[in-house]
Amino acid sequence: MRIGLYPGTFDPVTHGHIDIIRRACTLVDRLVIGVAINRDKGPMFSLEERLAMVEAECRYLSEATGTEIVAHPFENLLIDCARDVGAQMIVRGLRAVADFEYEFQMVGMNRTLDPEIETVFLMADAQHQAIASKLVKEIARLGGDISHFVTPTVARSLMDKLGRG
Template sequence: MPKNRIGVYPGTFDPVTNGHLDIIRRAARLCDHLVLAVAVNQGKGPLFSLEERVAMVEYELPAIEEATGTTIVVRPFKNLLMDFAKEQGAKTIFRGLRAVSDFEYEFQMAGMNSRLSPDIETVFMMASDKCQFISSRFVKEIGKLGGDIKDFVTPNVRENLLERFSKES
């Protein structure tokens, strides 16, 4: 049987956190090929450039690919998510949920996406209990104020954050 179940996990990944990596690992077990769609999203005023965010995500993938047997690629995107998913041949969009507040927004987005592309399913994945409180925004805020972020990001991402914050000081 050919492997052809393609999924997309979109996000800004500014920076990629242990919560993101948890969803990536779990989504990779549900498809044969996973595309991590890194949003340009200048409206959010990212701390890292698109290229830096892509590089940080790519750095974390070999171990996940080896553990799951799933091919994972990172692609930047700036168009409609559903158009991007179609271009990739995806049939599934993966979205992580941390709390009820995430659900309302994601539920509305999934409804709109379903209208745009009824043949692509959105799969919601609840954050693992150890990751429910992690957000890129909080990680950046804690790190910028000198707090310990080692439990929220990988050593590579932590190093990138600390380097960025030292340049801003």
């Protein structure tokens, strides 16, 4: 069984994340969405809320692709999380050159820690390249239209979180 790990904070999950997840499903039999417990980033949504959002948004993808998709919280090293879930590959999405430079460093470090686990990069679809969770939250906070960036369910969750539901 080919198992991949797609890690992130998913605060909140966006159309860009969903695009990468959909495409990663063509590469693996089981895709683990590693939802990072990253206290330094100060996420808007709790871990439980982020896990629930990821699970809800991926349910239809799992059914449509036949790929098992599971959400898994983690707080340890990414490479240790990959080992914990039995992943042979780490899936990363790239939006721009700035993403590549950071990811390039991460790959080098991860290959040193475990050369058996590959990292696979998927370029974000052109319509999703500008989407970043941080910017989606900022647009929502300032009253802008986020419908192009997240699903209606996630948009409602954001508005509820901001007290505008």
